[in-house]
Amino acid sequence: MNLGLGMAAIGRPHYINVRTNTVAKSNVNELKTDGFKVLDEAYKLGVRYFDTAPGYGLAENLLIDWLADKKGLNIEVATKWGYTYVANFDPNAKVHELKEHSISKLKEQWQVSNKLLPFLTTYQIHSATLETGVLENEAVLNELFFLKNEFNLKIGISTTGENQVEVIKKALDVSVENKPLFDTFQSTFNMLEQSLLSVRGILKKENKRLIVKEALANGRIFKNSNYPEYQEFYRTVENLSKKYEVGVDAITLNFCANIFPEAIILSGASTINQLQENLKINSFNLSEDELNLLKKFKVEPAKYWNERKKLEWN
Numbered sequence: 384m385n386l387g388l389g390m391a392a393i394g395r396p397h398y399i400n401v402r403t404n405t406v407a408k409s410n411v412n413e414l415k416t417d418g419f420k421v422l423d424e425a426y427k428l429g430v431r432y433f434d435t436a437p438g439y440g441l442a443e444n445l446l447i448d449w450l451a452d453k454k455g456l457n458i459e460v461a462t463k464w465g466y467t468y469v470a471n472f473d474p475n476a477k478v479h480e481l482k483e484h485s486i487s488k489l490k491e492q493w494q495v496s497n498k499l500l501p502f503l504t505t506y507q508i509h510s511a512t513l514e515t516g517v518l519e520n521e522a523v524l525n526e527l528f529f530l531k532n533e534f535n536l537k538i539g540i541s542t543t544g545e546n547q548v549e550v551i552k553k554a555l556d557v558s559v560e561n562k563p564l565f566d567t568f569q570s571t572f573n574m575l576e577q578s579l580l581s582v583r584g585i586l587k588k589e590n591k592r593l594i595v596k597e598a599l600a601n602g603r604i605f606k607n608s609n610y611p612e613y614q615e616f617y618r619t620v621e622n623l624s625k626k627y628e629v630g631v632d633a634i635t636l637n638f639c640a641n642i643f644p645e646a647i648i649l650s651g652a653s654t655i656n657q658l659q660e661n662l663k664i665n666s667f668n669l670s671e672d673e674l675n676l677l678k679k680f681k682v683e684p685a686k687y688w689n690e691r692k693k694l695e696w697n
């Protein structure tokens with residue numbers, strides 16, 4: 384199973400999750416040292432796909448530095464453009480990132496992201512939405528087409544929100560010079576949010592690459608008394624976790640990898656211990672019956688995304 388490492392929780396003090404306590408590390412040197420350790424461990428454990436973004440604090444620069452002595456190694460990197468980190472590592476910050484899908488932002492962020500070459504294979508619009516009009520912005524689409532050909536990149540979008548399927552379908556229709564522009568889709572899928580199943584066939588048929596993010600529903604798959612309606616779900620996942628002697632995180636990641644066998648599944652681990660636990664995904668295989676049982680726990684996308692909006696950054 385193909386587990387990649389997502390760097391959203393590495394490289395800045397705060398990130399969206401279900402925790403109520405703050406473990407904010409605002410010391411940049413500490414963030415760097417810890418981030419390097421997670422990257423080293425990931426490589427050691429066989430992870431070869433790394434996902435980052437300029438919006439993730441110092442994560443993208445950390446990856447650029449980490450790659451400096453990795454020449455010739457088989458490492459694949461994906462980054463994004465469209466969000467700027469603005470919290471300045473302030474532990475009390477309220478605004479963390481700003482979205483801007485303009486041609487000038489694309490050109491500005493590419494000036495840093497291109498340092499990820501030659502490892503960079505995938506360049507994505509960070510959280511493409513209908514509202515920003517980015518999928519109709521000709522200057523942006525033409526520039527992405529240029530970068531795709533010039534640097535042999537896969538061009539992608541990431542999607543977040545209730546209408547992610549609608550955004551994916553719209554992106555599938557985008558062409559430049561009569562060629563489809565987008566090759567990859569980084570989208571949310573987990574036992575609670577299964578709307579991606581409706582585009583599984585078309586993505587496969589059109590040979591698009593799927594990268595699954597938020598496979599742990601930002602931590603909501605762990606037993607939590609704030610979600611009384613998920614108690615049966617929690618019991619079921621915990622039973623499987625006992626059966627296979629792994630954490631519920633590995634059960635959930637294994638579920639995603641079984642439903643989308645060709646996809647890269649992102650681990651959002653923020654520590655080495657979480658990464659090691661996540662990687663137990665490869666130590667067992669859920670049966671067909673267990674997959675069908677788990678599929679029952681999906682909720683309406685509107686409910687799922689409403690809950691996510693209420694999660695705090697800490």
Ligand SMILES: NC(=O)c1ccc[n+]([C@@H]2O[C@H](COP(=O)([O-])OP(=O)(O)OC[C@H]3O[C@@H](n4cnc5c(N)ncnc54)[C@H](OP(=O)(O)O)[C@@H]3O)[C@@H](O)[C@H]2O)c1
Binds near residue numbers: 401598602657
């Ligand atoms: N393109 C986009 O718009 C977008 C949006 C979201 C994510 N992503 C990408 O997808 C990646 C993964 O998504 P995500 O991190 O948002 O969500 P996620 O994978 O659903 O959740 C990750 C969180 O789960 C917790 N966790 C993981 N393993 C654990 C374990 N063994 N025990 C206890 N807790 C554990 C950690 O929480 P704590 O930190 O609280 O311990 C971690 O931050 C990101 O890193 C990023 O690369 C992209």
